[in-house]
Structure formats: C-alpha cells, structure tokens
Amino acid sequence: MAVSEKTIAKLKILADAAKYDASCASSGSKKRDSRDGKGVGSIEGMGICHAYAPDGRCISLLKVLLTNSCIFDCAYCINRASSGVERARFTPQEVADLTVEFYKRNYIEGLFLSSGIIRSPDYTMEQIVEVARILREEHDFGGYMHLKTIPEASPELIEAAGRHADRVSINIELPTANSLKKLAPEKDRGGIEDAMAGLKDAIEAHKREKTLRAKPKLFAPGGQSTQMIVGADKEDDAQVLTTATDLYDKHRLRRVYYSAFSPIPDSKPGMPVNKPPLIREHRLYQADWLTRFYGFRRDEIISTMDGGMLDLAADPKLIWALKNQGFFPIDVNSATKEELLRIPGVGTKGVEKILAARRFGRLRYDDLTRVAASVRKIRPFVTALDWTPTSLLESGALEARMKKPAEQQDLFAAAA
Missing domain, CATH: 3.20.20.70 (Aldolase class I)
Incomplete structure (x- = not known):
C-alpha cells in the first residue's frame, strides 16, 4: 500500500x-x-x-x-x-x-x-x-x-x-x-x-x-x-x-x-x-541517575546546590565529591560497592568490574584504566596497591583542573 x-x-x-x-x-x-x-x-x-x-x-x-x-x-x-x-x-x-x-x-x-x-x-x-x-x-x-x-x-x-x-x-x-x-x-x-x-x-x-x-x-x-x-x-x-x-x-x-x-x-x-540552557536538562538527568542507581539521597544532591540550582560547569557527582573531600580517597581494594559508586568518573559498570577483578587479586593503578574512561578523573579520589594521591585533593587545583565551562561540556558524557 x-x-x-x-x-x-x-x-x-x-x-x-x-x-x-x-x-x-x-x-x-x-x-x-x-x-x-x-x-x-x-x-x-x-x-x-x-x-x-x-x-x-x-x-x-x-x-x-x-x-x-x-x-x-x-x-x-x-x-x-x-x-x-x-x-x-x-x-x-x-x-x-x-x-x-x-x-x-x-x-x-x-x-x-x-x-x-x-x-x-x-x-x-x-x-x-x-x-x-x-x-x-x-x-x-x-x-x-x-x-x-x-x-x-x-x-x-x-x-x-x-x-x-x-x-x-x-x-x-x-x-x-x-x-x-x-x-x-x-x-x-x-x-x-x-x-x-x-x-x-x-x-x-x-x-x-x-x-x-x-x-x-x-x-x-x-x-x-x-x-x-x-x-x-x-x-x-x-x-x-x-x-x-x-x-x-x-x-x-x-x-x-x-x-x-x-x-x-x-x-x-x-x-x-x-x-x-540545555546543559541544565542534562544535569537534571545526571542528578536523577545518582538518586536512582548510585545510592545518593535527594538531600545530599540538593545540599550541594547554589541557590537551589545545579552547577552547570560540572556533574553533580563531582560537585558532591569536592564538597565532601573527607570521604576520600577510597581504597579500591577494600571499599564497599556503595563507597565505590561515589567515586567521580566511575559508573555502575565500572564498579562491577572492580568488584569482579578483586576476586582474583589486588588492583594496581594500571588496572584502573579498565574500569574508568579516564584514570585522570578518578585518581585524586582513590588508592590502589601502588597508588596514593598527593595533596592535589586539598590544594584547590583539582576543582580548577576538572571543572569546565558549561559550554564545553560533552552532553553525551556518561552520568558518572
């Protein structure tokens, strides 16, 4: 027809x-x-x-x-x-x-x-x-x-x-x-x-x-x-x-x-x-994902907002990490699943890979390349068998290094 x-x-x-x-x-x-x-x-x-x-x-x-x-x-x-x-x-x-x-x-x-x-x-x-x-x-x-x-x-x-x-x-x-x-x-x-x-x-x-x-x-x-x-x-x-x-x-x-x-x-x-800005829509999806699949409470995300608005320059998981630096670094060889899900740059699949790999031995820094899209993003927040982060986390350089202007954000980036 x-x-x-x-x-x-x-x-x-x-x-x-x-x-x-x-x-x-x-x-x-x-x-x-x-x-x-x-x-x-x-x-x-x-x-x-x-x-x-x-x-x-x-x-x-x-x-x-x-x-x-x-x-x-x-x-x-x-x-x-x-x-x-x-x-x-x-x-x-x-x-x-x-x-x-x-x-x-x-x-x-x-x-x-x-x-x-x-x-x-x-x-x-x-x-x-x-x-x-x-x-x-x-x-x-x-x-x-x-x-x-x-x-x-x-x-x-x-x-x-x-x-x-x-x-x-x-x-x-x-x-x-x-x-x-x-x-x-x-x-x-x-x-x-x-x-x-x-x-x-x-x-x-x-x-x-x-x-x-x-x-x-x-x-x-x-x-x-x-x-x-x-x-x-x-x-x-x-x-x-x-x-x-x-x-x-x-x-x-x-x-x-x-x-x-x-x-x-x-x-x-x-x-x-x-x-x-369309990035606002994207940030809301990321925050939504955190409450549904990453174990974040609604009030934890809201508490990081400035005037009730999500930061357009970085994803809400990173913003939470920067405001809760005492929670880090996390030992990838001993942390619980709930703790691993809080690491910026690691998604749910990456956490599952970490848990699976730990059954066969302790993870080294090089092993992290197989569980995260960018080791650079996660290394200030984790320790491994041969890796401990420097004072980067406390220096303030981390925030400047990892946050981009909103217009430079990749809208298709995973809500990690």
Missing part, C-alpha cells in the same frame, strides 16, 4: 508537533527552539526517532500525534487552543496503516503515539486506544508501542491502553501544582497523580497475576513514565528533583523525562522568551 500525498502532508505536521515530547528521546540530542521549526524530533525522517525498549535495545519509533488540535489552552504548549499553528488530524485507521506500512519497509520497529485533546479527554483516549486495538488485533502487530495517556480520561480507558501498550505515560507537565494552575488551569495535579496511581496499581496487579497463571495477559510491561517541563516557570532544580524523586517513590515510575522549555511563536504574555 502506497502512502498518499495527503497522508504525508499530515505526517509532516503531526510528526513535527510531536517533537516537544521528550518521553522517548535522550536528553541533550540537539539544540531545539520551537521558533525555527527544527531540533529534536524534527520532521526529517518523517517523525522517526530512537528510543530504548524495556530490555535495553535501541529501537526506531514512528513518533506522531493523532492530532495537534486541542481544546485546552496550556500557556507552554504550541498546540494550545489559542495557537495559530496549522492543524491536522489522523483517523485511528490512518495511524495504524501508516505504522504497518513503515514497519513493513523496515523504517521503524514501533510506535510512539500522543495527541492533543479533541472533543473531550474520553473521546481522545478512545481514539488512541482504537489505534492500538487495530494494530494488535487486526494487524497482529508485535512491534513496540508507547501510548501517551490522558489523565482526565476514565480509568477504564487508561487501563485499556495498558493492555495494548509496552509502555504508557502520563505527563506531570510542570514541577509544582502552583505552576500547573497558573499555566495550565484546565489541568489538575491531583487528578494527574490519581491517574498515575491507578496505572501503578494495574501494573502491579498484572505482575502478581504472572505468578498465578501460566500465560498471563501482558499489561504495560515497560511500566509507566512521565515528562516534566523545565524552565517554563520559576522553579529551581531543587524543586524539580524533589518532585521527580517523590514521583518515583509514590508511583514506581520507570523514568522521569526532563524537557527544557522551548519558546513558542505567538506565546502568551509572561512566558519566557529564551530557552534555558
């Missing part, structure tokens, strides 16, 4: 409109600004983006909106009701056919589908679920599927989405309830979190069912995620991180995505005219 010119024209509009959703993209990919029509998720490649499946595979997804029309008027959204953007709308059958056609051509391995709100939240959610139903039941589509669910929709419709999707997500939108009330008065923070709680309960119920049935029905095996816009209002990084860690604790989210606010054309009065 050939893709019609009319469908391609819709796809250009609705793939471009989907670029503002970061929930299936990595941070720091490109500069983006809504005013230039370019950036992350641009229509080049017809809305195809890269994401990671629950098992860690990198996969290509068709990332698109069902429609960019919306009855809500959120101040930070280019698709708000009062926006003058060109509108388009797919039918559920069109999205399903397009997905299958691209899948057969080996362009994609799955679908990321979201939508503006049309008629009502329930009506829109019914349309999204219908796309998933057609794909799963009529086309026997086995590809990856991520569905954005609408918190104002009925719990039954949200649960129906979970029965078809590999992952579901509900956007928290903004870091605080006050900002949400100010910039998106038609949305309710309590209702959003109630919907998240309902999804969490459904996911956990189906996990329990797996232990009782030989072939239980799958329900969002990739869990749920959310997105938070950063820089649309005045919240600092401490507030953003506090909201994120609370969401992880309460709703067992698989991922919180941080999306740097992108200035929009014809914006409402009072909205920022400049986007926040």
Whole structure:
C-alpha cells in the first residue's frame, strides 16, 4: 500500500508537533527552539526517532500525534487552543496503516503515539486506544508501542491502553501544582497523580497475576513514565528533583523525562522568551541517575546546590565529591560497592568490574584504566596497591583542573 500525498502532508505536521515530547528521546540530542521549526524530533525522517525498549535495545519509533488540535489552552504548549499553528488530524485507521506500512519497509520497529485533546479527554483516549486495538488485533502487530495517556480520561480507558501498550505515560507537565494552575488551569495535579496511581496499581496487579497463571495477559510491561517541563516557570532544580524523586517513590515510575522549555511563536504574555540552557536538562538527568542507581539521597544532591540550582560547569557527582573531600580517597581494594559508586568518573559498570577483578587479586593503578574512561578523573579520589594521591585533593587545583565551562561540556558524557 502506497502512502498518499495527503497522508504525508499530515505526517509532516503531526510528526513535527510531536517533537516537544521528550518521553522517548535522550536528553541533550540537539539544540531545539520551537521558533525555527527544527531540533529534536524534527520532521526529517518523517517523525522517526530512537528510543530504548524495556530490555535495553535501541529501537526506531514512528513518533506522531493523532492530532495537534486541542481544546485546552496550556500557556507552554504550541498546540494550545489559542495557537495559530496549522492543524491536522489522523483517523485511528490512518495511524495504524501508516505504522504497518513503515514497519513493513523496515523504517521503524514501533510506535510512539500522543495527541492533543479533541472533543473531550474520553473521546481522545478512545481514539488512541482504537489505534492500538487495530494494530494488535487486526494487524497482529508485535512491534513496540508507547501510548501517551490522558489523565482526565476514565480509568477504564487508561487501563485499556495498558493492555495494548509496552509502555504508557502520563505527563506531570510542570514541577509544582502552583505552576500547573497558573499555566495550565484546565489541568489538575491531583487528578494527574490519581491517574498515575491507578496505572501503578494495574501494573502491579498484572505482575502478581504472572505468578498465578501460566500465560498471563501482558499489561504495560515497560511500566509507566512521565515528562516534566523545565524552565517554563520559576522553579529551581531543587524543586524539580524533589518532585521527580517523590514521583518515583509514590508511583514506581520507570523514568522521569526532563524537557527544557522551548519558546513558542505567538506565546502568551509572561512566558519566557529564551530557552534555558540545555546543559541544565542534562544535569537534571545526571542528578536523577545518582538518586536512582548510585545510592545518593535527594538531600545530599540538593545540599550541594547554589541557590537551589545545579552547577552547570560540572556533574553533580563531582560537585558532591569536592564538597565532601573527607570521604576520600577510597581504597579500591577494600571499599564497599556503595563507597565505590561515589567515586567521580566511575559508573555502575565500572564498579562491577572492580568488584569482579578483586576476586582474583589486588588492583594496581594500571588496572584502573579498565574500569574508568579516564584514570585522570578518578585518581585524586582513590588508592590502589601502588597508588596514593598527593595533596592535589586539598590544594584547590583539582576543582580548577576538572571543572569546565558549561559550554564545553560533552552532553553525551556518561552520568558518572
């Protein structure tokens, strides 16, 4: 089946409109600004983006909106009701056919589908679920599927989405309830979190069912995620991180995505005219990783902030180390896993390598080259069989040597 010119024209509009959703993209990919029509998720490649499946595979997804029309008027959204953007709308059958056609051509391995709100939240959610139903039941589509669910929709419709999707997500939108009330008065923070709680309960119920049935029905095996816009209002990084860690604790989210606010054309009065530095988004991801995988407490990271903001010149793990120099140096031959995870420049895989290597003998300085991307970065913080750091740690030279201006930071550097 050939893709019609009319469908391609819709796809250009609705793939471009989907670029503002970061929930299936990595941070720091490109500069983006809504005013230039370019950036992350641009229509080049017809809305195809890269994401990671629950098992860690990198996969290509068709990332698109069902429609960019919306009855809500959120101040930070280019698709708000009062926006003058060109509108388009797919039918559920069109999205399903397009997905299958691209899948057969080996362009994609799955679908990321979201939508503006049309008629009502329930009506829109019914349309999204219908796309998933057609794909799963009529086309026997086995590809990856991520569905954005609408918190104002009925719990039954949200649960129906979970029965078809590999992952579901509900956007928290903004870091605080006050900002949400100010910039998106038609949305309710309590209702959003109630919907998240309902999804969490459904996911956990189906996990329990797996232990009782030989072939239980799958329900969002990739869990749920959310997105938070950063820089649309005045919240600092401490507030953003506090909201994120609370969401992880309460709703067992698989991922919180941080999306740097992108200035929009014809914006409402009072909205920022400049986007926040993209490195801020990256630093938030690093801080997020530290609380989830490195054993750092939220308050430990917040205590290192200057005025509630993460340091843009260096990653938060290094900043913590510089402010807690009495914790170092760490003996790589005797330290616990929890202590090793605190070493700047060593990631979780590096720690596992250290622990594995210690079973065969004591580590020397040269051995550290196999567990860290840069021995120069870690040597002030560790001791080995033939290595003890000098007074570099106390001299102040370390900070000057290891911190770079924010514009020189590698956005793709591991959150070590």
